[in-house]
Amino acid sequence: xxxxxxxxxxxxxxxxxxxxxxxxxxxxxxxxxxxxxxxxxxxxxxxxxxxxxx
Amino acid sequence: xxxxxxxxxxxxxxxxxxxxxxxxxxxxxxxxxxxxxxxxxxxxxxxxxxxxxxxxxxxxxxxxxxxxxxxxxxxxxxxxxxxxxxxxxxxxxxxxxxxxxxxxxxxxxxxxxxxxxxxxxxxxxxxxxxxxxxxxxxxxxxxxxxxxxxxxxxxxxxxxxxxxxxxxxxxxxxxxxxxxxxxxxxxxxxxxxxxxxxxxxxxxxxxxxxxxxxxxxxxxxx
Numbered sequence: 438x439x440x441x442x443x444x445x446x447x448x449x450x451x452x453x454x455x456x457x458x459x460x461x462x463x464x465x466x467x468x469x470x471x472x473x474x475x476x477x478x479x480x481x482x483x484x485x486x487x488x489x490x491x
Numbered sequence: 492x493x494x495x496x497x498x499x500x501x502x503x504x505x506x507x508x509x510x511x512x513x514x515x516x517x518x519x520x521x522x523x524x525x526x527x528x529x530x531x532x533x534x535x536x537x538x539x540x541x542x543x544x545x546x547x548x549x550x551x552x553x554x555x556x557x558x559x560x561x562x563x564x565x566x567x568x569x570x571x572x573x574x575x576x577x578x579x580x581x582x583x584x585x586x587x588x589x590x591x592x593x594x595x596x597x598x599x600x601x602x603x604x605x606x607x608x609x610x611x612x613x614x615x616x617x618x619x620x621x622x623x624x625x626x627x628x629x630x631x632x633x634x635x636x637x638x639x640x641x642x643x644x645x646x647x648x649x650x651x652x653x654x655x656x657x658x659x660x661x662x663x664x665x666x667x668x669x670x671x672x673x674x675x676x677x678x679x680x681x682x683x684x685x686x687x688x689x690x691x692x693x694x695x696x697x698x699x700x701x702x703x704x705x706x707x708x709x710x711x712x713x
Contacts, residue, residue: 443704444697453711460711461684464700466677469709 438476451476544655562657662690670703677707684712 438453439446445463447453453460455473463474502515508527515523540561548558658665666687673680687696700710 455679458679458681458711458713460681460713462712464697464704464710464712466679466704466707466709468677468707469679 438474440471443471445471445474447476450479452479542657542659544653546653547650548653549650558653560655562655662686666690667699670699673703673708675706677709679709679711681711681713687712 438448438451443465445453445465447461453463453474454477459477465471498517498520502520505515505520505523505527506512509523544560544562546558660668666682691699700708704710
């Protein structure tokens with residue numbers, strides 16, 4: 438995870454999540470809490486979010 | 492303007508719709524009015540057909556949803572509805588495609604040309620971008636909260652409403668309009684990173700979203 442200014446970028450093969458959203462990059466709004474974002478692997482992210490339900 | 496000039500202007504307008512250069516008598520002007528109306532309606536229909544496509548399609552056992560579009564749209568929606576509970580009689584789910592991702596989505600979903608074929612698998616893997624709930628006399632829109640890999644309630648045999656629209660605006664204009672339309676108060680919103688960086692550079696993106704960030708909006712690029 439790389440933080441520059443108020444932007445967070447996921448490393449290669451990783452994604453950022455706040456528990457609800459998956460992202461490759463996050464541009465934080467003023468006052469937003471950066472600590473809610475953490476990295477998960479892309480493989481783990483897909484397993485978490487993908488549904489087999491119709 | 493004299494009466495004669497006004498009548499000539501009317502005759503010129505009629506000739507503009509119906510063609511020809513012949514002078515028109517008053518009787519001929521009166522007789523031409525239905526033709527003018529028809530020509531005007533035809534022109535309007537043609538403009539409408541170039542911009543908007545609306546249809547109802549059935550979810551087919553083997554093919555999912557298939558619809559032939561007359562143009563490549565800026566926006567494409569597939570809308571379903573289900574009765575979930577008495578308190579929320581109908582919930583409509585929207586699957587929204589934007590122009591920048593249309594080619595990519597087409598490739599993913601096996602679309603050839605402008606014929607859209609949404610297979611069961613494609614629908615299941617598509618992103619549910621937003622939804623709204625309809626009660627007796629109101630519609631509640633919920634903005635995108637997450638990049639869920641979930642679309643709910645696609646049912647075989649059910650009818651789905653499809654809507655395609657071509658605005659003629661550039662990808663950048665569409666992106667800027669969506670960001671400008673974010674309500675006051677802040678929150679989080681997810682955009683397609685591919686779409687954003689196929690449209691603008693990162694520096695341009697940061698410039699476009701700067702006012703929204705100052706008002707508390709966080710942008711996640713999926």
